Amino acid sequence: TQLLEQSPQFLSIQEGENLTVYCNSSSVFSSLQWYRQEPGEGPVLLVTVVTGGEVKKLKRLTFQFGDARKDSSLHITAAQPGDTGLYLCAGPNSGYALNFGKGTSLLVTP
Amino acid sequence: EAGVTQFPSHSVIEKGQTVTLRCDPISGHDNLYWYRRVMGKEIKFLLHFVKESKQDESGMPNNRFLAERTGGTYSTLKVQPAELEDSGVYFCASSLGLWSGRAVDEQYFGPGTRLTVT
Numbered sequence: 431t432q433l434l435e436q437s438p439q440f441l442s443i444q445e446g447e448n449l450t451v452y453c454n455s456s457s458v459f460s461s462l463q464w465y466r467q468e469p470g471e472g473p474v475l476l477v478t479v480v481t482g483g484e485v486k487k488l489k490r491l492t493f494q495f496g497d498a499r500k501d502s503s504l505h506i507t508a509a510q511p512g513d514t515g516l517y518l519c520a521g522p523n524s525g526y527a528l529n530f531g532k533g534t535s536l537l538v539t540p
Numbered sequence: 541e542a543g544v545t546q547f548p549s550h551s552v553i554e555k556g557q558t559v560t561l562r563c564d565p566i567s568g569h570d571n572l573y574w575y576r577r578v579m580g581k582e583i584k585f586l587l588h589f590v591k592e593s594k595q596d597e598s599g600m601p602n603n604r605f606l607a608e609r610t611g612g613t614y615s616t617l618k619v620q621p622a623e624l625e626d627s628g629v630y631f632c633a634s635s636l637g638l639w640s641g642r643a644v645d646e647q648y649f650g651p652g653t654r655l656t657v658t
Contacts, residue, residue, distance in 0.1 A: 472649025
């Protein structure tokens with residue numbers, strides 16, 4: 431099993447601040463996905479990164495895949511309370527099974 | 541379009557009892573997955589169906605867990621007999637099953653069933 435380590439585990443910031451969360455592994459992944467999960471709901475896919483060095487933007491969220499395809503980061507610009515949630519990274523294990531990190535729990539206060 | 545639904549949302553049972561969880565995937569999705577999150581741990585893969593066939597059950601913890609998907613539509617996950625360590629949130633996901641060679645396609649997750657074994 432390819433392990434994914436996410437940091438920080440918890441993050442509490444004020445509205446308007448910027449933040450970066452990280453997803454690291456000692457293994458190479460063919461792709462990585464980022465999900466967001468809210469209480470009482472299942473994870474929802476935000477983005478899939480496939481190419482080493484790839485950068486994808488989703489409004490105020492910027493996702494980057496490391497050159498060696500072992501790590502990824504998620505940067506949020508000018509965080510808003512609506513960004514509050516659990517951010518999970520995941521990569522394919524064998525076939526279609528996904529390996530997940532433990533997640534970063536983000537709280538954005540007004 | 542309805543998303544993935546799971547029933548029940550919560551279940552509290554005693555050790556040794558049996559529980560059956562149900563998942564209804566998005567219509568037209570041949571691929572169905574079960575995952576579990578135990579408190580303090582990451583979400584872990586349990587198994588993968590393609591239509592009614594088990595494609596990958598490498599994540600099933602032991603033979604107390606039985607998953608079925610008769611007719612290739614909804615799926616059930618039975619735990620018999622339940623143990624304390626089975627407590628957690630069980631997620632079901634479904635997808636079209638498209639593989640690009642580098643990335644799996646989007647898996648749509650249900651809200652989960654929170655199982656508590658006392």
